[in-house]
Amino acid sequence: MHAAATIAFKDLKILFRDRAALFWVTAMPLIMATLFGAIFGSETSIHEVKVAVVDQDRTDLSRSFVKRLEKSKGLVLTRKTLKAAKDAVRQGKMTGYVLIRRGFGNVVGMSPGNGQFVEIGMDPSKKAERGFLKGMVTEAIFKGFQEQFAHPEKLRRTIHQSVEALRKAQMNQQAGDDRKHPGLDQSALIAFLDATETWLTSADTADLAQGMNMKDPTVVTVSRARGEEPASSYEVTFPASTIWGILGIVAAFAGLIVRERSQGTLLRFRVSPVSWAQVAAGKGLSAFLAYLAMSAGMLLLGAVIFSIRIVHPFRLAMALVSSGVCVTGLVLLVAPMGKTERAVSGASWGVMMPFAIFGGATIPLSMMPSWMRMASNFSPLKWSVLAMEGAIWRNFSLFEMLVPCAVLLVFGLACAVTGSFVLSRQDAA
Amino acid sequence: MTTALITAQGLTKKYGDKTAVDGISFQIEQGEIFGLLGPNGAGKTTTINMIVSAIKPDSGRVIVRDPRDPDPSRTTSGRDIEPRATLGIAPQALAIYEELTGEENVTFFARMQGLTGDRLRTQVDWALQFTGLTNRRKDRSGAYSGGMKRRLNLACAIVHEPAVVMLDEPTVGVDPQSRNHLLDNIEALRNRGWTILYTTHYMEEAQRLCDRVAIMDNGKILALDRVDALIDAHGGRSMIVAQIDVPPLDASTLRDQLVESGLREAAVDGATIRWETDQPLDDITKLAGLGLDVATVRVDRPNLEAVFLNLTGRSLRD
Numbered sequence: 001m002h003a004a005a006t007i008a009f010k011d012l013k014i015l016f017r018d019r020a021a022l023f024w025v026t027a028m029p030l031i032m033a034t035l036f037g038a039i040f041g042s043e044t045s046i047h048e049v050k051v052a053v054v055d056q057d058r059t060d061l062s063r064s065f066v067k068r069l070e071k072s073k074g075l076v077l078t079r080k081t082l083k084a085a086k087d088a089v090r091q092g093k094m095t096g097y098v099l100i101r102r103g104f105g106n107v108v109g110m111s112p113g114n115g116q117f118v119e120i121g122m123d124p125s126k127k128a129e130r131g132f133l134k135g136m137v138t139e140a141i142f143k144g145f146q147e148q149f150a151h152p153e154k155l156r157r158t159i160h161q162s163v164e165a166l167r168k169a170q171m172n173q174q175a176g177d178d179r180k181h182p183g184l185d186q187s188a189l190i191a192f193l194d195a196t197e198t199w200l201t202s203a204d205t206a207d208l209a210q211g212m213n214m215k216d217p218t219v220v221t222v223s224r225a226r227g228e229e230p231a232s233s234y235e236v237t238f239p240a241s242t243i244w245g246i247l248g249i250v251a252a253f254a255g256l257i258v259r260e261r262s263q264g265t266l267l268r269f270r271v272s273p274v275s276w277a278q279v280a281a282g283k284g285l286s287a288f289l290a291y292l293a294m295s296a297g298m299l300l301l302g303a304v305i306f307s308i309r310i311v312h313p314f315r316l317a318m319a320l321v322s323s324g325v326c327v328t329g330l331v332l333l334v335a336p337m338g339k340t341e342r343a344v345s346g347a348s349w350g351v352m353m354p355f356a357i358f359g360g361a362t363i364p365l366s367m368m369p370s371w372m373r374m375a376s377n378f379s380p381l382k383w384s385v386l387a388m389e390g391a392i393w394r395n396f397s398l399f400e401m402l403v404p405c406a407v408l409l410v411f412g413l414a415c416a417v418t419g420s421f422v423l424s425r426q427d428a429a
Numbered sequence: 430m431t432t433a434l435i436t437a438q439g440l441t442k443k444y445g446d447k448t449a450v451d452g453i454s455f456q457i458e459q460g461e462i463f464g465l466l467g468p469n470g471a472g473k474t475t476t477i478n479m480i481v482s483a484i485k486p487d488s489g490r491v492i493v494r495d496p497r498d499p500d501p502s503r504t505t506s507g508r509d510i511e512p513r514a515t516l517g518i519a520p521q522a523l524a525i526y527e528e529l530t531g532e533e534n535v536t537f538f539a540r541m542q543g544l545t546g547d548r549l550r551t552q553v554d555w556a557l558q559f560t561g562l563t564n565r566r567k568d569r570s571g572a573y574s575g576g577m578k579r580r581l582n583l584a585c586a587i588v589h590e591p592a593v594v595m596l597d598e599p600t601v602g603v604d605p606q607s608r609n610h611l612l613d614n615i616e617a618l619r620n621r622g623w624t625i626l627y628t629t630h631y632m633e634e635a636q637r638l639c640d641r642v643a644i645m646d647n648g649k650i651l652a653l654d655r656v657d658a659l660i661d662a663h664g665g666r667s668m669i670v671a672q673i674d675v676p677p678l679d680a681s682t683l684r685d686q687l688v689e690s691g692l693r694e695a696a697v698d699g700a701t702i703r704w705e706t707d708q709p710l711d712d713i714t715k716l717a718g719l720g721l722d723v724a725t726v727r728v729d730r731p732n733l734e735a736v737f738l739n740l741t742g743r744s745l746r747d
Binding site: 002003006007010013014017018262263264265266267268269270271272273274 | 481482520522524528529538595
């Protein structure tokens with residue numbers, strides 16, 4: 001153990017004096033955590049949908065409709081002409097546009113062909129935003145309909161106009177008009193509207209408007225204990241950004257192992273009373289300690305500067321120790337992949353980058369598409385991030401922590417054994 | 430029962446079709462400097478690597494005996510850990526950590542040898558002082574000159590005072606002044622009674638330092654003996670070169686005089702007389718007896734370079 005500790009502290013000293021390696025291990029993850037934390041935590045976040053609105057109707061109803069849209073959370077509206085709106089969407093400057101055609105103000109709510117007076121033009125790549133915008137527009141339309149019950153005279157006028165339009169359409173059909181009129185056979189609807197108009201002359205619509213005033217559904221953040229949620233975006237980005245430190249550690253320490261062989265220092269170990277197992281243990285210990293220092297340092301800095309809450313220190317320690325074992329295994333696994341430092345460095349990045357991407361280094365786990373989330377299960381780094389998140393903001397129970405920690409320990413030990421065996425065989429050649 | 434500290438028996442190592450070491454055998458006795466002399470690619474480094482078990486021989490074995498073991502009959506071979514403490518090595522590559530200071534390097538390797546506490550400090554101080562690095566001990570070894578790095582390489586090998594030190598081409602790439610410093614260090618170790626295995630392709634180093642030398646080429650040991658015995662057996666004869674002040678008007682007359690005096694092989698070339706002989710002192714006496722105005726006389730004794738040339742037909746430098 002003394003020999004292993006001696007080797008470990010020697011390697012840590014070398015790392016500390018290698019400025020380039022030190023940057024990748026310490027500064028890089030901090031930069032990424034801060035940067036991504038700022039991006040995801042800013043007020044003008046990427047979750048706001050930029051939409052152009054084109055009001056060709058220019059009636060009171062269309063104007064009030066646009067005002068309701070402007071109040072919708074998550075929409076940023078800009079008034080444009082139709083051509084400018086289409087160009088903006090095509091060029092990617094806007095997510096979509098909402099076109100309010102002429103006639104909107106006359107036929108809101110109950111008339112046939114209602115939908116054709118509102119058109120939504122979408123960027124085809126924004127599939128999620130499509131449903132969101134359609135929902136916002138539909139909500140705004142319904143609220144307009146709802147408001148009309150507070151103004152019975154206005155509503156009666158609107159219904160009267162709708163009935164006139166329907167009757168005209170029927171007459172045109174009877175006169176042999178070849179133009180298509182949707183829903184022409186609307187006798188029942190006309191009768192209903194007539195009855196409604198008559199009813200509105202005497203009904204107490206104020207109560208009705210009040211009754212139709214639907215409350216917005218309540219939105220809660222799901223966590224184990226109701227009321228707990230990430231205090232800031234940094235509680236998400238700091239655990240994920242430890243991945244960048246892991247990349248640096250694996251490259252640095254795997255390279256150190258290869259350098260020992262190429263520069264002859266491994267030969268000196270041959271004439272010392274130190275076994276290969278002790279050498280491997282020393283190498284693993286140095287990587288383990290470097291990881292602990294990097295990740296604990298990052299989270300502490302996050303706690304002090306960005307208010308990351310370390311609510312469950314013991315569970316966080318579980319996460320860090322398990323992750324450390326995994327990192328140790330990765331170092332020993334990568335080291336035999338090349339005979340020179342350059343080759344091992346390349347192999348290190350080649351192996352670790354896919355792990356990092358699928359582990360959440362670039363796209364947070366919560367934002368991954370389903371196929372990527374499935375694939376991320378094969379990245380050990382995903383489990384490291386999940387374990388830390390579980391201890392920081394997901395509020396995992398002790399039992400729930402066992403799963404990611406067990407995956408990390410098993411993976412790490414398997415890699416360590418495999419890598420040590422291959423290294424010892426290479427050394428014996 | 431052998432008294433040798435290291436015994437190599439029939440060592441062979443092949444890499445594909447190439448035989449790097451071909452069935453060599455030798456013993457290294459306590460207190461001697463044993464040289465492996467040969468050109469690059471002769472198999473010297475491979476031999477050392479097999480002795481320290483860094484490479485597994487295809488056949489043959491290495492036996493290491495610890496002179497400090499109370500049971501002198503106990504020996505080990507292969508990759509057993511214990512006897513490794515009897516060995517020290519300064520590899521051909523500079524086996525030091527350039528990010529660490531000289532002191533940190535020596536301290537690290539001393540710790541790896543099991544030294545602790547006061548003994549560790551004492552030995553580190555001694556190793557640095559012995560190799561002349563005390564004044565630069567706190568500087569990073571990456572800033573050392575090439576000669577200083579070689580000395581640090583040696584310091585790391587000797588800090589634990591091993592029974593046998595293996596020095597693999599310790600002066601490669603070093604300026605003449607540093608080289609002399611290193612050779613002085615090694616002579617000092619010999620004077621202390623240390624046992625050293627020394628590999629080199631420099632004839633003059635082997636001749637200066639080694640008690641016994643094994644001439645290696647193409648993986649084989651061509652000859653193994655004390656330096657003077659090798660020279661006597663394989664070095665050929667001494668060459669005497671005499672310069673006379675006033676060249677004779679008649680070279681043939683001079684030639685006859687030389688033959689009459691017993692210097693039958695002497696050749697005259699202007700003012701220079703040159704011949705090979707087994708008895709240089711006797712022949713010089715005969716030359717003096719001719720009454721010539723001899724300006725200078727030089728005796729070129731055969732050396733290991735000549736030994737190698739006579740054994741292989743090639744120069745060590747080829």
